Amino acid sequence: MHAGILRRSSFAPRHESSAPMTATADPEIHFDPLSPEFAKDPYAVYGQMRALGRPFYYEPEGTWMLTRFADVEAVALDKTMLRNPEDRRSPEEIRAHKVKLNMHDMPHHERFVQVSMLDSEGETHARLRKLVFREFTPALIQRQRPAIQAFVDRLLEGLSDREEIDFIADFAAHVPGHIIGRVLGVPDEDCPQLRIWSENIVQYWNVGRTAEKKQLAESATREFYDYLTGLLTERRTSPREDLITRLQGYRDAGEVSEDELISLCMLILKAGHGSTIDVLGSGMHALLRFPDQERRLRDDPALMKPAIQEMFRFESPLPYFHRFATTDIEVAGQSFEAGTRFGLLYGAANRDPQRFDNPDSFDAGRMPNRHIAFGGGVHFCLGNHLARLDMDVIFSTLQTRFKSFDLVEEPVYKTGLSVRGPQSLRIALKAA
Ligand code: HEM
Numbered sequence: 216m217h218a219g220i221l222r223r224s225s226f227a228p229r230h231e232s233s234a235p236m237t238a239t240a241d242p243e244i245h246f247d248p249l250s251p252e253f254a255k256d257p258y259a260v261y262g263q264m265r266a267l268g269r270p271f272y273y274e275p276e277g278t279w280m281l282t283r284f285a286d287v288e289a290v291a292l293d294k295t296m297l298r299n300p301e302d303r304r305s306p307e308e309i310r311a312h313k314v315k316l317n318m319h320d321m322p323h324h325e326r327f328v329q330v331s332m333l334d335s336e337g338e339t340h341a342r343l344r345k346l347v348f349r350e351f352t353p354a355l356i357q358r359q360r361p362a363i364q365a366f367v368d369r370l371l372e373g374l375s376d377r378e379e380i381d382f383i384a385d386f387a388a389h390v391p392g393h394i395i396g397r398v399l400g401v402p403d404e405d406c407p408q409l410r411i412w413s414e415n416i417v418q419y420w421n422v423g424r425t426a427e428k429k430q431l432a433e434s435a436t437r438e439f440y441d442y443l444t445g446l447l448t449e450r451r452t453s454p455r456e457d458l459i460t461r462l463q464g465y466r467d468a469g470e471v472s473e474d475e476l477i478s479l480c481m482l483i484l485k486a487g488h489g490s491t492i493d494v495l496g497s498g499m500h501a502l503l504r505f506p507d508q509e510r511r512l513r514d515d516p517a518l519m520k521p522a523i524q525e526m527f528r529f530e531s532p533l534p535y536f537h538r539f540a541t542t543d544i545e546v547a548g549q550s551f552e553a554g555t556r557f558g559l560l561y562g563a564a565n566r567d568p569q570r571f572d573n574p575d576s577f578d579a580g581r582m583p584n585r586h587i588a589f590g591g592g593v594h595f596c597l598g599n600h601l602a603r604l605d606m607d608v609i610f611s612t613l614q615t616r617f618k619s620f621d622l623v624e625e626p627v628y629k630t631g632l633s634v635r636g637p638q639s640l641r642i643a644l645k646a647a
Pocket residue numbers: 291298332333334344395482483484486487488490491492494531532533536537561588589590591593594595596597598599601602
């Protein structure tokens with residue numbers, strides 16, 4: 216399939232030079248990821264893009280969007296496709312790329328966020344991933360169950376006199392940051408601030424980067440950096456049984472640099488934060504939209520695991536990542552040059568009728584359900600067991616504590632391409 220191995224000097228990212236020769240206009244498709252219409256129903260547009268039978272060129276990002284499951288999976292698994300081809304570019308090309316994406320003049324963001332394990336490749340990626348992989352095994356993650364349960368119980372106690380809540384602001388938004396913070400070793404009282412930093416940094420990955428967002432992302436990274444260096448200094452004098460202390464040990468052993476360590480902590484803290492909040496919201500919304508499936512789950516709690524798997528498929532909370540081709544290559548039956556940027560629309564792939572029967576229906580017992588919400592290949596999500604565990608504890612507890620949930624008003628979903636989840640979700644609760 217690959218037409219040849221690329222030489223270093225020949226790597227010129229396509230979207231920074233000129234529009235690809237093969238780009239075709241698709242005037243009949245209105246793909247505007249920042250519009251409220253898209254936020255309301257991205258799947259209708261994804262369906263139109265899929266029906267083209269070839270990748271869709273999205274000019275503002277200089278990216279060929281992939282919507283079919285088979286194409287998205289093939290690119291995610293292809294080891295010649297890189298998230299970050301920086302070692303194949305000259306410093307001038309790197310600079311031009313950053314300017315094009317408005318990701319320049321952000322010293323802290325460029326130093327710790329733009330170069331994380333997620334954006335590293337080859338040996339560096341393998342070395343960093345090995346260090347944290349052992350911290351996220353299912354067995355180790357299961358040890359967090361009692362702490363998650365205790366935290367969820369406490370939160371629900373605080374809401375016990377309420378008949379109506381915003382499921383996101385009053386409940387879901389508090390859980391993931393607290394648990395990830397706990398794994399890392401962040402004190403409970405600082406966890407709410409982590410959420411604010413994470414959100415401000417993550418927003419910057421979305422399309423439509425403004426000067427204001429740039430400022431917010433840079434200052435959030437700087438504050439986050441100051442906070443983490445303080446915590447690391449403290450752990451040096453009083454080590455604890457937490458990930459930060461262990462990472463400090465790896466640094467002392469020369470396995471990771473100071474900058475890599477900070478960047479890893481930031482990645483772990485932000486990677487699963489907003490995404491877990493979003494899928495808690497969209498998962499609850501799915502149960503409200505499909506009450507027969509909610510009843511099915513109440514009647515058979517053994518369906519909780521498949522139901523959670525289905526929540527990730529149905530509204531994939533991180534629907535868009537990218538890869539660069541490093542060789543001339545054929546994707547979806549079309550030829551592309553080295554340097555082409557591809558958009559992996561995980562959210563679209565997970566609604567592909569070629570892959571899933573009735574993809575637009577929420578089926579709590581769907582089987583098989585091998586979706587791609589956590590990506591695939593070398594960058595496959597490290598935190599998926601933790602995200603699933605949070606969801607399991609939360610939805611199991613809600614089902615035992617409450618007889619019913621009712622939607623108070625139709626939620627509005629966030630705009631953009633990189634995240635998917637309701638902004639708020641007003642629900643009425645009836646205690647069991
Ligand atoms: C709702 C939950 C989550 C979703 C949907 C999700 C999704 C993803 C996806 C799609 C990727 C691959 C990105 C790519 O293809 O380029 C990824 C990578 C990653 N995720 Fe998650 N994630 C979630 C939760 C978490 C949590 C809770 C953590 C950590 C506590 C986490 C840590 C990571 C890390 C460290 C990577 C980078 C892995 C690497 O580059 O080797 N994620 N995630």
